[in-house]
Amino acid sequence: MYQPNPPRSPQESMPTMYDLPSELVGESGLPDEFHRIQADLLTETCQPANYSPTEILLASDLNLYYDPRYPLWYKRPDWYMVVGVNNPQQQQDLRLSYVIWQEGIDPFLIVELLSPGTEQDDLGQTLREVNKPPTKWEVYEHILRVPYYVVYDRYENNFRAFKINGTRYQPISLPEQRFWLEELDMGLGLWQGDYQQTTGLWLRWYDQAGWLPTLKERTEQERQRVEQERQRAEQERQRAEQERQRAEQERQRAEQERQRADKLAEYLRSQGIDPDLIN
Structure with missing residues (x-):
């Protein structure tokens, strides 16, 4: 890191920025x-x-x-x-x-x-x-x-x-x-x-x-970062929704298997067969 020269002792008798003109009358400003x-x-x-x-x-x-x-x-x-x-x-x-x-x-x-x-x-x-x-x-x-x-x-x-x-x-x-x-x-x-x-x-x-980056580029970078975060969040939401749908499909399949098993057991009982005795 650059180390500037030690601060110089202020001189109370010297003019400050309030005493010195910031621009001379008649002097042009920026040229172009x-x-x-x-x-x-x-x-x-x-x-x-x-x-x-x-x-x-x-x-x-x-x-x-x-x-x-x-x-x-x-x-x-x-x-x-x-x-x-x-x-x-x-x-x-x-x-x-x-x-x-x-x-x-x-x-x-x-x-x-x-x-x-x-x-x-x-x-x-x-x-x-x-x-x-x-x-x-x-x-x-x-x-x-x-x-x-x-x-x-x-x-x-x-x-x-x-x-x-x-x-x-x-x-x-x-x-x-x-x-x-x-x-x-x-x-x-x-x-x-x-x-x-x-x-x-x-x-x-x-x-x-x-x-x-310039201010405009930093703003665009921030916009892109927010958009990427939004897209990642949307992707996470979609993945969570797909997981929920898969879990629901598994639950439905399990329910269908249970219902088939119950119907089979009921049929066997109607035929005088105890389904619990069938291996």
Whole structure:
């Protein structure tokens, strides 16, 4: 199981998620439908067996504030996972943003979905501008040291993954366009299929048994399980009914044999013969 870095001591003087904007005025939200659908699929199929849903944050388009020295600086990953974090149970406590110095736990994995205008930044191919915040790559690799970073380009069907090694990201080999995360006992790969009425090649989670099911698939699996139980119960009822019918037929045959025996005994007596003396 992945062990996150020890929680950082909260600093009362630092702003919390209630002080920091969850979205800047004039800044666009998700760039296209693909980002929303892909994020939904990642969230629905992310089901690590060694973590409870209450200790995993799966976030999409949620501002990530990462540096207490510059509390207004943030990145907005397309999708990310934080493990070992306490999730709110009440609606009014849901996060407005993810603030590192408030939460004390860095993300475990970040996924960026490439767009034509973000590719160089997502892949660390841009240089930081003077007096400007660091690039995504710098934040993920050097500041937060996120253990896993995934980039997917749907235009080229190009899936790349990186793992932190020392102070640098190293590419992960992706045989069959997938890779396994030992810490989660779960893997991430490219899956061809239909999701939300859309056919395509999608990032999706899998385990040792195969692709992890979506909500719709889990519902269908439950429906099939209930139907199989109903069929088994019906088969048991039919078997019990057949057993009852066989028992009734045996009873009727026995009754018929008894009646024949009684008639024979009555006939013998009418002829002056004691049936009890006949062997």
